[in-house]
Amino acid sequence: MKIVVCVKEVLDPDAVDNYVLVGKLEIGEDGKTLTQKAIPRLMNGYDEQAIECALKLRDAGIDCEIHVVAVASDPTKILQHAVAMGADEVAAIPVDTGTVDGYATASLLAGFVKSLGGADMVLCGRQASDGDQAVVPAFLGTMLEMPVVTIARAVEMVGGSTARVTRVTPDGDEIVEVPCPAVITISNEIGDPRYPTGLRTMKARKVKPRQVPPDSLDLGEGGGQPRVTMTRQSMASITGSCEFIQGGSPAATAQDLVKRLRDERVIE
Amino acid sequence: MSSSVVVCTWDQGRHGAPAGAEETLTLARALAASAGLELNWLVAGPVPDRVPEIAGKYGVVHLDRIEDPKLAEFRPDVCVEALAQYCKQQSPKLVLVPQTFDARLVAPCLAARTGAGVVMNALELAVEGATVKVTASAYGGDTRVVYELTGAESCVVGVLADMLFAEATEGGASAPVVRQVLVDLGAVEERVRVIQKAHFEGPRLEEAQVIVAGGMGLGTKENFQLIEALAEALGGMAAASRPAVENGFVDSSRQVGLTGKITRPALYVGAGISGASQHMVGCAAAKTIVAINKNPDAAIFRYARFGIVGDAMEILPEITKAVKGA
Numbered sequence: 025m026k027i028v029v030c031v032k033e034v035l036d037p038d039a040v041d042n043y044v045l046v047g048k049l050e051i052g053e054d055g056k057t058l059t060q061k062a063i064p065r066l067m068n069g070y071d072e073q074a075i076e077c078a079l080k081l082r083d084a085g086i087d088c089e090i091h092v093v094a095v096a097s098d099p100t101k102i103l104q105h106a107v108a109m110g111a112d113e114v115a116a117i118p119v120d121t122g123t124v125d126g127y128a129t130a131s132l133l134a135g136f137v138k139s140l141g142g143a144d145m146v147l148c149g150r151q152a153s154d155g156d157q158a159v160v161p162a163f164l165g166t167m168l169e170m171p172v173v174t175i176a177r178a179v180e181m182v183g184g185s186t187a188r189v190t191r192v193t194p195d196g197d198e199i200v201e202v203p204c205p206a207v208i209t210i211s212n213e214i215g216d217p218r219y220p221t222g223l224r225t226m227k228a229r230k231v232k233p234r235q236v237p238p239d240s241l242d243l244g245e246g247g248g249q250p251r252v253t254m255t256r257q258s259m260a261s262i263t264g265s266c267e268f269i270q271g272g273s274p275a276a277t278a279q280d281l282v283k284r285l286r287d288e289r290v291i292e
Numbered sequence: 293m294s295s296s297v298v299v300c301t302w303d304q305g306r307h308g309a310p311a312g313a314e315e316t317l318t319l320a321r322a323l324a325a326s327a328g329l330e331l332n333w334l335v336a337g338p339v340p341d342r343v344p345e346i347a348g349k350y351g352v353v354h355l356d357r358i359e360d361p362k363l364a365e366f367r368p369d370v371c372v373e374a375l376a377q378y379c380k381q382q383s384p385k386l387v388l389v390p391q392t393f394d395a396r397l398v399a400p401c402l403a404a405r406t407g408a409g410v411v412m413n414a415l416e417l418a419v420e421g422a423t424v425k426v427t428a429s430a431y432g433g434d435t436r437v438v439y440e441l442t443g444a445e446s447c448v449v450g451v452l453a454d455m456l457f458a459e460a461t462e463g464g465a466s467a468p469v470v471r472q473v474l475v476d477l478g479a480v481e482e483r484v485r486v487i488q489k490a491h492f493e494g495p496r497l498e499e500a501q502v503i504v505a506g507g508m509g510l511g512t513k514e515n516f517q518l519i520e521a522l523a524e525a526l527g528g529m530a531a532a533s534r535p536a537v538e539n540g541f542v543d544s545s546r547q548v549g550l551t552g553k554i555t556r557p558a559l560y561v562g563a564g565i566s567g568a569s570q571h572m573v574g575c576a577a578a579k580t581i582v583a584i585n586k587n588p589d590a591a592i593f594r595y596a597r598f599g600i601v602g603d604a605m606e607i608l609p610e611i612t613k614a615v616k617g618a
Contacts, residue, residue, distance in 0.1 A: 037431055041569050044434040045591045056437070125439075126400070126410065155430050155437070156550070157412050162400030171369070171483035174397050188487065194393050194553065195492035196545060202484045212534070212551065213544065249443045251409035252426075256438035260429070260569075264595040266583070277600055278610030281582065284598060290559050290580045291502070291526060291615070 025181075025204075026089045027078045028143040030133050030160070031071035031106065033096045033121075037153040039063040049259050056257040057122065067102040070149025072109075074210040076217040077147055077179055079110045086181055091143070093136050093236075095119050095129050100233055108220035108228035116233040117241070125250035126155075130163030132248070135241030137168055145187065146207045150175050158209070165207040167244060173202050177213035296330040297323055297386040298356070300378075302363065302371050303394065306499075308341035312390025312453025314460075317350040319417055319451055320388050321461065324351075327419035329385060332356055334473070336374045337363035348465035355468040356382075360477050367482045368397055376405040377475040384446060386417070386424065391450040403448040411439045412450035429455075432550045433573035454498075454554035455577050495529060497546060497553045502528025502561075503575070505548055508535045509564020509585060509604055516541040518608040519563060525615040528559070533571045548574035561611075563604035567592025584608070 035058055043049040043060060052059040075092060082088040091113045092106040103114035117132050124132070137143050146168070151158035158174075165172035177197070178190040187206055191198045192213050202208075220228070238248065269280050285291045299320050301310035317333070324331035332354040333347050339357060347355045358378065362370045375398070379387060387402065389395045391412060403410035415436070416427035424441040426449055441447045497503065504526065506519040516532070523530040530546060537547040548555055549571040560578035564585065565571060572595055575581065583596035584604045593599045600607055 037434075037570070038568070040431050041434055041591075044431075044569065045594065049435070058435075127403075130404075150551070153432065156432065157410075157428075158396060159400035159403070159410050159412060162397060163404045166401060166404035172397065172401065173484055175393075191490075192544065193490040194498075194545075195490035197488075198486065198490040199488035200484050200486050212538070246407075246443075251403075251442065251444040252411055252439045252447070253442040254437050255425075255440050257430070258436050260433055260436050262594045264581070264593070264597070266593045266596045266599040268593075268599045268601060270601065274602065274606040275610045275613070277602065278607055278614045281598060281600065281611060282614040285559070285580070285582070288580070 025081070025086055025144045026140065027081070027091065027145045027147060028137050028140065029071070029074050029078055029090065029092045029106070029111070029147045030164070031075070031092055031094045031102060032068045032152045033065050033094060033099050033102050034068045034152055034154040036064045036066050044259050047259070051257055056254055058257070065101070067105055068149050068152045070151060070153070070210060070212065072217040073212060073214050074147040074149050075106055075109050075111065077176070077210045077214055079218065081179065081181065082110070084180065089113070091115065091140065093117065093133065095124065095132050096121055103233040104228040104231055105220070107231045108224045109218060114231065114233040115236050117236045117238060119238055123250070125252045126157055126159035127163050128248055128250040130160045130167060131243045132238055132241060133160065134164055134167035135243050135247065136236060138242055139236070139240070142205065144204045146170065146205070148207065148209045150209045150211045161207050161209045168205070168207070170205045170207050171202050172207045173200060174209045175211045176208050177211055179208055295328070296332050296382065296384045297388065298332045298334050298382065298384040299388045300334045300336065300375055301390065302336040302366055303392060304338065304340050309343065309346055310340055310390065311392050312451065314346060314350070314458035315453035315456040316388050316390040316451045317346070317352070318459050319456065321350050323386070323417045323419060329419070330354070332384070333468070334358065334375070334378055336371060337366070344468070347468045349460040351461045351466055352468040355470045356473050357470065358473050358475055360475070362477045362480070366394055368394065368401065368484065369482045370477055370480050371398055372401045372405060373477055373480040374475050375402050378473055379406045379446070381473065386446065387448045388451055389448070390453040395450055399448050399450045406446070407444060408446040408448050409441050409444040410448045414449045414451050415455060417449065429573065432568070432570035433576070434569040454556060492545065497529055497531055497548065497555055500529040500555065500557050502526045502559045503531050503548070503555055503557045503578070504528055504561040504563070505531040505533065505565060505575070506536055506541065506563050507533040507565030508539070510536065510541065511605070513539070513541045515605055518605060522561065522608055522612045522615070525612045526559070528557070531555070533565050550574065562592050563608055565592055566590050567595060
């Protein structure tokens, strides 16, 4: 079974969060790019979990060929991490990510899947922790004419070419069956991604991802061109004016709080 | 150039109105007025009771309906097909959908089908000349980004209705013209088969007026009882941050945040929660936030109205007592 996992390189969202909280996030002269060198670049967490999902299918005894692909100017590090986790093949589509949107990214990824002669399953993280857009999988499914199943906590194969997927919905778990090939997006509920051993990590550092030039891919009609362009980025403003209730014992503080909440008619 | 903005809904919602419809109509109406676009509302499938009344309140010109037995219950392939055929007939400039769980899938699929651009997590919209600008939340609420429609004629926009407010027209209600839109769904087959439906009973976090939430600062699952006790005393619901859910303090239906529930209660008490943006996006719209944390620099205090620096395990039972002591 051929599985393609699509991964994205993102800025560490926790580091971004910390800079925003102290009001010190730096945005470049272009008005949109986060420029702090101190913010690490990582594989998007949900994408790591998508790799974990593929590895779990292999653990379940399914003969899997796991390809991991990234669209970025130099995703070598995250792809080496994918190898350390257990990916068989890794490929980089070198593109300046500032020039593509979800549609253009999906065109590249769809072209890549076609260049492999198709795939039985395409796995993506449920969303990227930078843009939070979660639109690539839907475009990808439409372009590859595959059904899309989102936000999975478990994926298993039943009867050869059907995937049984447990989705995390606001109303609890939903179980669906989808004929493969299919695009499936993975949520954090699938569990922590495995942590590669030091030896595997060392070995993976020697791996050079296959470079796949965008112009070598079939991008379909209008494929490479973005439909939307990010033009600005700014810190969200946080509008709190916290009044600290302090002094005295926990009991006195609690009584003070409850009194304040009653005075302001927040509670009865 | 096409000249309409259409709000699309297909869910029954609760209380007779599709989820997020009024907030999305508020945004759509302002946009339609400023850009000279016609405001329409497409309801695919059965029309919830309050739709005609709401359409009037928000100045909807055409209330478009697609009726088909295949739309009786939401299924993504059928829904996308119906919306795509509608867009082909009507060529709206902007298609706005309240960003529900299902809309997260439908909106980009629709854009993929119709050749439109797509922006999710939208909070603001503007049309300036020929340019469409969409302001969206990114980095789990930490940043705001502006997208411009550059390579397509139309744009599908997922609206973060849970973080916006609804405001009806001042001029009073008007009567929208109802149009039946004909589409052919004969050929579409649902590719994904539901084996077991999600089933949820009981009160919903999204509708709770009081929420008491706990995080990793509680230390253990046992201590989560302190959260539940205060929630009960306040007549509210208990909730948790994602790490607390992942550590089994409570099940995922109680998770607040980017990948959990977006809530907007009158009172949100967060105890032992540091306040990462991915959590706060799920409660920042609360009217009053009370934060309890050992760390005076915890991010949650920046969102809070009242803060207590201290040990949640000591303070929570005292608040419960004080509430009950009334």
